[in-house]
């Protein structure tokens with residue numbers, strides 16, 4: 358494994374919610390103003406800290422879903438402690454504390470030059486979307502394929518943006534429970550065929566729930582991908 | 594105290610046990626790693642300990658199983674904030690493994706099949722604080738949890754408990770490992786919340 362970048366000391370910063378966008382019935386993208394933000398690489402995440410009036414605090418990690426702004430896309434977990442607050446309660450102008458960017462391994466750099474295979478399960482698309490957007494922002498010629506697995510079409514984040522044709526970017530949706538009418542692929546879990554037939558000499562980024570990441574990484578290995586070129590991030 | 598987020602009350606899942614700061618309890622066993630899971634057949638597995646003077650010690654899978662084992666029941670704490678209590682393991686204490694190893698080193702750099710590394714002070718591996726384990730919860734250790742053999746150092750964040758253990762280099766000078774080079778804390782004491790550099 359190659360060595361990753363060394364970030365400096367991480368301090369907590371006050372972030373204020375500037376804008377929100379609805380992604381699905383249960384997910385929102387939150388855009389924050391963070392004075393002094395040092396910038397970040399596509400694929401890094403932040404730690405968010407919430408503090409209650411009596412001093413009780415809770416912290417969770419969220420991937421940065423855009424390369425040029427502090428944007429997080431949060432999937433509401435019905436019985437969760439932090440995600441329902443972020444998606445449903447936090448209002449424009451309200452503060453949370455953030456620190457980051459964290460993580461120097463699961464990152465895509467526009468100067469990498471190689472073709473890329475992105476494999477997302479559910480909200481695991483967030484850091485991969487930052488990579489798709491960073492590619493566009495940098496005018497990179499690297500070819501990208503995004504394989505994006507969700508239960509149903511209604512669970513797709515960034516649906517409009519991903520529907521727009523973009524040269525060099527190929528998006529394949531995998532639906533595990535319900536597919537749109539006439540969809541060529543019957544609903545079901547990710548298989549080797551979903552990964553496309555590009556050569557295995559690509560940088561692979563896999564992100565999602567643990568079981569999904571585990572099986573996607575195994576599929577990649579079985580297809581001959583170099584384990585050193587497969588980077589994974591698990592949301593637990 | 595941090596700045597207050599209006600309307601946040603928290604869930605405050607009360608538990609009888611005290612957890613390290615910032616941690617929450619989990620019942621399942623999350624998996625975290627930087628790449629795909631290496632699968633190492635037991636017959637091919639071996640452990641090497643190399644000392645600062647070039648001494649080499651080796652154990653095969655069979656030799657490892659022949660060493661006296663312990664069955665530690667310990668709490669584990671992951672830097673991604675989950676803690677899991679009362680986990681049951683079986684393996685060999687590093688005190689047993691390093692008994693006949695001649696060294697004056699103060700540091701250990703642990704390495705894994707797959708290329709992962711992590712560093713610890715050698716004293717944190719001794720005196721009943723660390724094991725190399727090959728069974729979890731009565732079963733063979735599954736590959737995604739580091740099987741066939743992983744390190745177990747429960748008093749530090751779990752990234753120090755390297756999965757797919759392959760070697761231990763004993764060093765006179767500290768050499769940061771994979772996550773430590775990427776900005777994570779050099780030591781990683783959960784009770785002092787040493788997550789990242791500078792904590």
Ligand SMILES: Cc1cc2nc3c(=O)[nH]c(=O)nc-3n(C[C@H](O)[C@H](O)[C@H](O)COP(=O)(O)OP(=O)(O)OC[C@H]3O[C@@H](n4cnc5c(N)ncnc54)[C@H](O)[C@@H]3O)c2cc1C
Nearest residue numbers: 417418419420430431432436437438439440480483592618
């Ligand atoms: C590097 C990284 C990046 C991430 N990026 C994103 C992202 O971009 N978007 C995103 O939406 N998420 C992301 N996550 C996941 C995120 O950090 C949170 O885990 C998620 O939002 C759920 O938090 P929560 O507080 O809402 O739920 P929690 O309160 O943590 O609950 C989660 C689940 O655990 C169960 N649970 C919690 N405590 C207990 C207990 N004591 N006993 C039994 N069950 C319990 C709950 O019932 C619930 O089902 C990321 C995670 C990591 C590690």
